[in-house]
Amino acid sequence: MSLQTGELAAGRLPQDGEPRTAIRAHELRKVYGQGDTAVAALDGVSVDFGVGQFTAIMGPSGSGKSTLMHCLAGLDTPTEGQVLLGETELTRLPDAELTKIRRDRVGFVFQSFNLLPMLSANDNILLPLELGNRKPDEQWLSTLIEVLGLSDRLTHRPSELSGGQQQRVAVARALVGRPEVVFADEPTGNLDSRSGAEVLGFLRRSVREFGQTVVMVTHDPLAASYADRVVMLADGKLAGELRQPTPESVLDALRQLGA
Amino acid sequence: MGRLVAACLAIVLGVGFGSLAMIVHASASHGVNETIGAQYKGVDAVVYPDQATISPADIATVQKLPQAAAAVTLTTAYMDVAFPDLVRGTTVPIDALYDTQHIAGPGTSSGRLPTATNEIALPARTAAKHKIAVGQSLRISSYDDKSWTVTVVGLLDDSKYVGSASAVATPAAVKIFDPGAYTRGIALAAKPGVSQQQLTSAAQAVVASGLTVYTGEAFIQHEVKGLTNGIDVLGGVFGMFAVIALFVACLVIGNTFTIVIAQRTREMALLRCVGASRRQVFSSVIAEATVVGVIASAIGVVFGVALSALGLALSREFDWGIPPVPLHLDLSSIFLPLLLGTLATLVAAVVPARRATKVAPLAALRPEAAPAAATKAGILRLVLGFLLLAGGGLLLGVGAKQHEVLIGVAGGAISFLGILAIGALLVPALIRVIGALPARSGGVPARIAVANAVRNPRRTAATTSALLIGVTLISLTCVGIASVRKTFDVSMDGQYPVDLMVTTYKEKMPASAEQQLRDIKGITQVVPISTVTAKAGGEEIDVTGVDAGKAGSVIHNAALSDKLKPGTALVTYPVLKRLKLEDGSPLTIVSGQHKVTLTARLAIGVDPITTTSADLAKLTPSAPVTGFWLASDPKADGADVVDAVEQSIPTVKDLSVQGGLAERTSYTKIFDVLLIVGIGLLGVSVLIALVGVGNTLSLSVLERTRENALLRAMGLSRRQLRGMLAIESLLMALVAAGLGIVLGLLYGWTGTSALMGGQTVEGGVEYAVPGTLLIAIAAVAAVAGLLASVLPARRAAKVAPAGALTTE
Secondary structure (H helix, E strand, O other), X not given: OOXXXXXXXXXXXXXXXXXXXXXXXXXXEEEEOOHHHOEEEEEEEEEEEEOOOEEEEEOOOOOOHHHHHHHHOOOOOOOEEEEEEOOEEHHHOOHHHHHHHHHHOEEEEOOOOOOOOOOOHHHHHHHHHHHOOOOOXXXXXXXXXXXXXXXXHOOOOHHHOOHHHHHHHHHHHHHHOOOOEEEEEOOOOOOOXXXXXXXXXXXXXXXXXXXXXXXXXXXXXXHHOOOOEEEEEEOOEEEEEEEOOOHHHHHHHHHHHHO | OHHHHHHHHHHHHHXXXXXXXXXXXXXXXXXXXXXXXXXXXXXXXXXXXXXXXXXXXXHHHHHOOOOEEEEXXXXXXXXXXXXXXXXXXXXXXXXXXXXXXXXXXXXXXXXXXXXXXXXXXXXXXXXXXXXXXXXXXXXXXXXXXXXXXXXXXXXXOOOOOOOOOOEEEOHHHHHHHOOOOEEEEEEEEEOOOOOHHHHHHHHHHHOOOOEEEEEHHHHHHHHHHHHHHHHHHHHHHHHHHHHHHHHHHHHHHHHHHHHHHHHOHHHHHHHHHOXXXXXXXXXXXXXXXXXXXXXXXXXXXXXXXXXXXXXXXXXXXXXXXXXXXXXXXXXXXXXXXXXXXXXXXXXXXXXXXXXXXXXXXXXXXXXXXXXXXXXXXXXXXXXXXXXXXXXXXXXXXXXXXXXXXXXXXXXXXXXXXXXXXXXXXXXXHHHHHHHHHHHHXXXXXXXXXXXXXXXXXXXXXXXHHHHHHHXXXXXXXXXXXXXXXXXXXXXXXXXXXXXXXXXXXXXXOOOOHHHHHHOXXXXXXXXXXXEEEEEEOOEEEEEXXXXXXXXXOOEOOHHHHHHOOOOEEEEEHHHHHHOOOOOOXXXXXXXXXXXXEEEEXXXXXXXXXXXXXXXXXXXXXXOOOOXXXXXXXXXXXXXXXXXXXXXXXXXXXXXXXXXXXXXXXXXXXXXXXXXXXXXXXXXXXXXXXXXXXXXXXHHHHXXXXXXXXXXXXXOOOHHHHHHHHHXXXXXXXXXXXXXXXXXXXXXXXXXXXXXXXXXOHHHXXXXXXXXXXXXXXXXXXXXXXXXXXXXXXXXXXXXXXXXXXXXX
């Protein structure tokens, strides 16, 4: 598959038949530093992520992919531009409101250090719910635990779990509150290939079977190939997009970016 | 260095306090030395009455010594001076003036020295106290009731005098006032070319045996010693508290270094990777500790000097009882705290530095430094701790039971060391117990706070230990003083069943006396008594009669007042022994041709023999009122009441005021001062410990940056994060306070038993629980714990969740 240049234009409106938008970035700019030392990590990025879609954000180191994800997820505030989560504009919200949004409406899986060392796997899974004083949906919880194969690991502390198991606990935690969007930041970065494949499989399954929206940042073409769509980023700008990617097509696209 | 700021603060406080103690002590000692030296300027030898008194013959022979340029007699008459502001006279020593050509004498700050026998000069401070001005007349009288009117012609400069100075009069006047006036000594000045030693030997050879002759220098030392004993004791107490403060600072510093080094594990490992030897890593930590120690100690000394100067200035201004001395800095009071502070820092850094050398070079290559896994409390340490605890507890028990203070103190110290040693086990366990409630009802943040507080038992234990020491000592002081006071009170009630006993001998009580006493604020009951001298068992003994119906209102001890019935006589123990009687024996009292036989009952704290006024009337019909027994309002200020009673009934010249209230007032003041001083001095340790709590928290916050960021990403609000740290801090403070208060109660009670048990009848000791004080201690600890969390919590809440998650 080659680059579909027609879709590179920023601010493309959704057309009929396309999925509804779960989260939308409009003309995002994020500048670090001031004056001469100012660096624009994001330089006018506009992109939509559809409901029930698995989107990968790719790009070389320093392309701004993590910054984009942090801004989308309300972990960081952009210098300019807007982020719309459903109907809510995140960019104008004070910290307390953003905190609530992170707690109730989005889920996270990070590359490493996903779990609190002093809590058991079970407590880690329920953490966002308990922070918001919400009761877990028991049926959904047991489905997740079963699907992720964590039944006999629930009372263990993170230090007693393998890397793959830790990451599966993180996935369970991200999904348990049925958030509007799950953000995954290099979720397989620290895993061996088998564990990584498992985790990516679960993320894709959550999209296919449960209609979850997932946005994943990765630099691994193999990981990106699990997604429905790949958004390319370079030097803080959108640099292309792939549909139904394969590892080869992703690698190709990355090579073109590097050229 | 930034991370070590709090450790520096702990050192600054500890060293500052230590140097304050040393400088004030040095200044006071130096000041006394100077003052006494100035007082005896020109004195080369002193004949001092040690075993014998100085006779006129001694004076005459010494004056004839060929080596002496001058010999002056130092004579003092003790006179009763009627100051206009007092109802009754007060005793003032009056020194005889002498020839001051060779030997220094007192100087005046206003007026002149007396030249006639009807003139005196008063010390300026005494004059100011009684509002006497130059030119005023005073009535003075001798012990044998002769009196003179003298004019105050000058005020003596006593601004540098230690203690209260004497008044002066001419030698002739002193001779008139008291022909047998006491000779304090003979001061000699040597002729040129004669050494102090030669003069002293010559004088010793001619004076009567039993008189000691000092050289001038030795005599000054002798006098200084007499005056500075108190200062040395005070200095010692101060020093002890300073050492405690420094010890607490040591704990805080050690803890800080341990945490900082744990956080630098990768840095250390990298150093080892590129070829640094263990010794070099160790040295680098020690070097850093030295720099920190020297700088912080230097700041501490400067701080101490400034505080001392301020304290001494305030003391001069408000007369705190310290001699009015100028600031005196000597080498030892500057360099000793500097040295001790640096040493304490070094000692505290040794263990962490050794731990730093154990970092494996590989640690640098691991992807992520595991955020300080919980360190397991060493088994050996625990075993040792339990042994110390058991042994110390046993000793403490023995000390309390046998009333051996030293054994008790040793037991207390040993068992406390035991507590500190098992702290890594005990403190987290207690935090879990106290934390159970917030963990259950306070939601996730509270649960995480409890988990955070116990995840590193060593660190938590070290942090709380510092606070525990201060709280334990303060509680101990409060409990001990309250218990000793209660013990005193109970034994006072036994020994002094009547608050105040006002009596006069030989003089007549005016008819208005009873009303005058009733009018005094704080006096609730006044019962007149009559004392007559009668004969019992062939001896002349005072017999007091009191109205049996009213006696109960002024005697606290109900058992005692119940014994006082017609037909009985209360007899004190010594009298009972002397008359060879027993409790319940018949006692016959004779006065003139009257005679009564009463049943003797043992009593404590009343007159030698006390009967009902009806029985006394059988001995001496219509005996005059000679005194009153008073009851006072327990809420009134005892000192004020006693003062007012002493100043009442001005027509009676010699009024004796005794009883429980007078006694109680004198020691109540001492206890109050002890309590305030103790709490104040120990407060410094608590302050240092709180700096330590804040420090541990802020270092933990640094360490948990990623963790907190994760929590924030998961939806923990800033407020919840701050609350989480506040709970963690509060838990540590409360455990330290709770444990400290419990220990303070145990130590305070056993200490009271060890200290007082041997001094009360039947070893009875009262155990007090100063509830309000202890609650206040817990409340202060809790509030301080919350305050200690403010800065670390603000820092933690500022961290943006995204930044912390990506940067590593």
